[in-house]
Amino acid sequence: MIEGVPLRFRIPEPPARPGERADFSYIVVPPAGSARRPEIETDPSEMRDLAYSLIRVLDDDGSATGPWIPELEPDALYHGLRAMVMTRTYDDRMLMAQRQGKTSFYMRCTGEEAIAVGHALELDRDDMFFPTYRNQGWLIARRWPLVEMMCQVFSNEKDRLHGRQMPIMYSAREVGFFSISGNLGTQFIQAVGWAMASAIKGDTRIASGMVGEGTTAEADFHNALTFATTYQAPVILNIVNNQWAISTFQGIAGGNQSTFAARAIGHGIPALRVDGNDYLAVIAATRWAAQRARANLGPTVIEWLTYRAAAHSTSDDPSRYRPADEWKSWPLGDPIERLKNHLIARGDWSEEQHRDLVADVDREVLAAARDAESYGTLLDGRVASAKSIFEDVYKDMPPHLQRQRRQMEDER
Amino acid sequence: MTTMAMNAAIRSAIDVMMERDDNVVVFGEDIGYFGGVFRCTEGLQAKYGSERVFDAPIAEGGIVGAAVGMGAYGLRPVIEIQFADYVYPGLDQLISEAARLRYRSSAEFTAPLTVRMPCGGGIHGGQTHSQSPESLFTHVCGLITVIPSNPYDAKGLLIASIEDDDPVIFLEPKRLYNGPFDGHHDKPVVPWAGHPLGEVPDGYYRVELGSAAIRRPGDDLTVLAYGTMVYVAEAAAEETGIDAEIIDLRTLLPLDTDTIEASVAKTGRCVIVHEATRTSGFGAELSATVQELCFYHLEAPIERVTGWDTPYPHAQEWDYFPGPARVGAAYRRVIAA
Numbered sequence: 080m081i082e083g084v085p086l087r088f089r090i091p092e093p094p095a096r097p098g099e100r101a102d103f104s105y106i107v108v109p110p111a112g113s114a115r116r117p118e119i120e121t122d123p124s125e126m127r128d129l130a131y132s133l134i135r136v137l138d139d140d141g142s143a144t145g146p147w148i149p150e151l152e153p154d155a156l157y158h159g160l161r162a163m164v165m166t167r168t169y170d171d172r173m174l175m176a177q178r179q180g181k182t183s184f185y186m187r188c189t190g191e192e193a194i195a196v197g198h199a200l201e202l203d204r205d206d207m208f209f210p211t212y213r214n215q216g217w218l219i220a221r222r223w224p225l226v227e228m229m230c231q232v233f234s235n236e237k238d239r240l241h242g243r244q245m246p247i248m249y250s251a252r253e254v255g256f257f258s259i260s261g262n263l264g265t266q267f268i269q270a271v272g273w274a275m276a277s278a279i280k281g282d283t284r285i286a287s288g289m290v291g292e293g294t295t296a297e298a299d300f301h302n303a304l305t306f307a308t309t310y311q312a313p314v315i316l317n318i319v320n321n322q323w324a325i326s327t328f329q330g331i332a333g334g335n336q337s338t339f340a341a342r343a344i345g346h347g348i349p350a351l352r353v354d355g356n357d358y359l360a361v362i363a364a365t366r367w368a369a370q371r372a373r374a375n376l377g378p379t380v381i382e383w384l385t386y387r388a389a390a391h392s393t394s395d396d397p398s399r400y401r402p403a404d405e406w407k408s409w410p411l412g413d414p415i416e417r418l419k420n421h422l423i424a425r426g427d428w429s430e431e432q433h434r435d436l437v438a439d440v441d442r443e444v445l446a447a448a449r450d451a452e453s454y455g456t457l458l459d460g461r462v463a464s465a466k467s468i469f470e471d472v473y474k475d476m477p478p479h480l481q482r483q484r485r486q487m488e489d490e491r
Numbered sequence: 492m493t494t495m496a497m498n499a500a501i502r503s504a505i506d507v508m509m510e511r512d513d514n515v516v517v518f519g520e521d522i523g524y525f526g527g528v529f530r531c532t533e534g535l536q537a538k539y540g541s542e543r544v545f546d547a548p549i550a551e552g553g554i555v556g557a558a559v560g561m562g563a564y565g566l567r568p569v570i571e572i573q574f575a576d577y578v579y580p581g582l583d584q585l586i587s588e589a590a591r592l593r594y595r596s597s598a599e600f601t602a603p604l605t606v607r608m609p610c611g612g613g614i615h616g617g618q619t620h621s622q623s624p625e626s627l628f629t630h631v632c633g634l635i636t637v638i639p640s641n642p643y644d645a646k647g648l649l650i651a652s653i654e655d656d657d658p659v660i661f662l663e664p665k666r667l668y669n670g671p672f673d674g675h676h677d678k679p680v681v682p683w684a685g686h687p688l689g690e691v692p693d694g695y696y697r698v699e700l701g702s703a704a705i706r707r708p709g710d711d712l713t714v715l716a717y718g719t720m721v722y723v724a725e726a727a728a729e730e731t732g733i734d735a736e737i738i739d740l741r742t743l744l745p746l747d748t749d750t751i752e753a754s755v756a757k758t759g760r761c762v763i764v765h766e767a768t769r770t771s772g773f774g775a776e777l778s779a780t781v782q783e784l785c786f787y788h789l790e791a792p793i794e795r796v797t798g799w800d801t802p803y804p805h806a807q808e809w810d811y812f813p814g815p816a817r818v819g820a821a822y823r824r825v826i827a828a
């Protein structure tokens with residue numbers, strides 16, 4: 080028996096801070112193709128290893144290997160590549176617009192494009208996605224008009240959300256994209272509720288929810304897993320592990336003790352841990368989880384391993400808390416480069432075609448930005464009317480809001 | 492004395508208390524190495540070590556709950572909620588636990604925590620970075636609610652809050668971190684340097700909880716305000732030429748009713764100003780209090796100027812924010828009544 084030993088308080092520390100050498104030795108990267116692919120009917124207790132391994136399809140020279148290679152038409156791959164390039168170009172353009180004061184705020188998803196894009200293209204049109212603020216790739220992949228997105232970012236007179244929401248907090252029901260809240264984690268359990276409703280009604284549609292690894296700390300994350308397993312809801316529960324939650328590294332959400340995917344095991348939910356920068360792996364894992372949900376086999380948890388290459392937001396300066404060049408050492412590379420190299424290796428693509436694609440996308444984004452700006456930006460104040468803030472608080476405006484609206488007008 | 496911005500004054504208060512009391516620990520989201528998104532804890536981890544200043548998982552319920560446990564052990568946790576808009580997952584631990592621990596255990600256990608959180612609008616933060624939820628806390632028996640309006644008070648009130656043996660909600664109007672703000676958003680930002688209340692003693696001092704301050708003495712009417720609205724009320728007095736007596740409440744609970752009563756007894760008129768939504772806002776409590784204490788002195792109905800009863804909009808921020816024009820209009824109505 081050990082008696083009287085002073086207890087120690089332990090605080091996990093990230094492997095590197097500014098001025099230190101980036102160190103990703105904590106990320107073990109197994110060879111592409113090495114993770115097994117169980118049948119979807121497999122009992123969850125017999126696939127726990129997949130919560131600790133890493134599903135990868137694309138190897139370093141761009142060839143696809145192993146049991147997770149998804150069947151995909153070259154056209155579908157091209158569409159995925161284009162959507163990823165478009166997402167990055169869009170992000171860069173909106174960042175510039177923020178610097179110019181045309182919007183108050185922006186968040187990029189640089190380096191994480193494959194996840195939302197692949198997920199969007201693999202799920203069905205009618206499924207419902209409960210996104211994070213870093214899932215703009217979904218909208219772009221589903222061809223929601225860039226102009227619509229930009230008008231929301233500019234809070235201008237064509238913004239469908241009437242300037243009420245912060246930039247990037249889109250809502251796009253017609254492409255299965257649930258309204259983004261901004262409060263972390265709240266929507267994870269809502270995805271489960273939506274899926275439960277679909278099952279209650281004998282529908283065929285499924286739901287998917289995403290959170291960042293930092294957000295797995297919120298109670299709503301745990302509520303989602305509990306409800307999902309209890310009711311075997313047809314839902315995909317995604318954790319985007321991009322290593323950082325603002326200045327807080329993944330170890331502060333418990334990531335040093337186990338994988339995030341492994342949170343599913345205690346709930347008896349199957350979990351996949353997937354290379355999130357590998358477009359083919361994104362498609363394959365999404366397909367597997369969606370098939371399980373559609374076959375009444377219940378929920379799946381997926382941890383997507385990736386890296387937040389950009390700042391958290393335009394209010395953030397990551398060089399204050401992590402090595403400025405950390406992204407260069409990220410072992411899973413750049414999702415766009417990797418898919419491009421794969422297409423080239425297959426003989427379906429060339430550097431020249433890629434340059435043309437980038438130029439073409441650039442033009443399209445620029446044209447959309449011009450169009451969107453013609454409806455105003457935050458800079459010129461062509462926003463929805465002040466009066467409009469009283470609408471949609473309730474279905475019918477109660478008398479006290481009518482009074483307040485009149486008062487606002489009287490006091491102008 | 493040193494010229495400090497309000498975030499620096501808050502940092503200084505924590506620093507002073509960590510130095511004086513080993514039991515003070517500080518944690519919250521991004522507050523350790525990084526020093527917090529508003530830099531209120533910058534340098535504290537380097538000075539006191541990560542066992543006393545550390546990052547927390549993103550779980551407000553967890554942060555408050557852990558602080559209650561630490562308080563029960565005998566520590567004095569000072570926790571940060573990154574934005575008041577994100578405190579809601581922590582409300583159960585605050586309302587059902589921290590606020591009632593003393594009562595339900597007959598003081599066998601207590602919860603001497605201080606819960607800091609930036610509040611209020613003015614930074615284009617939309618509905619998730621602008622809220623003023625003070626009345627949710629003042630409605631809970633067992634909680635103390637404090638809201639400073641300047642660096643000097645922020646430091647003295649925070650020290651008093653940390654020393655207090657009951658749970659204290661410490662709201663920090665974020666638009667005041669870097670300077671006073673009177674609602675004229677199109678004017679250049681004014682820094683704290685040069686403002687008398689930006690001069691802050693370096694060491695220990697207290698501003699007692701439960702004491703209001705008269706920011707502007709006057710005879711025409713009494714204005715009850717706190718946080719950012721103190722400066723809006725001052726601007727409105729300037730612009731209307733009405734001789735308003737402006738009271739900065741500083742602590743909402745316990746409320747300094749003596750100062751309020753003396754002022755309204757003198758002026759006979761009262762305007763209440765807050766940024767939070769109107770219905771069931773703290774202004775309703777203030778209005779009832781003034782009516783109870785000063786009914787026979789009142790010469791006009793009490794007016795409230797508040798945020799509209801809608802979520803805080805992003806693009807129409809300045810239509811929502813109760814600026815000097817709206818406050819001034821209320822002064823005129825109350826004087827004319």
Ligand SMILES: Cc1ncc(C[n+]2csc(CCOP(=O)(O)OP(=O)(O)O)c2C)c(N)n1
Pocket residue numbers: 211213261262263290291292293294295321323324325387391520549573577580
């Ligand atoms: C309930 C709640 N608490 C705190 C915040 C402030 N906040 C916004 S984003 C963020 C970090 C989230 O990190 P993660 O979940 O890992 O997602 P990532 O930003 O890395 O994509 C924090 C703390 C919030 N939006 N909601």
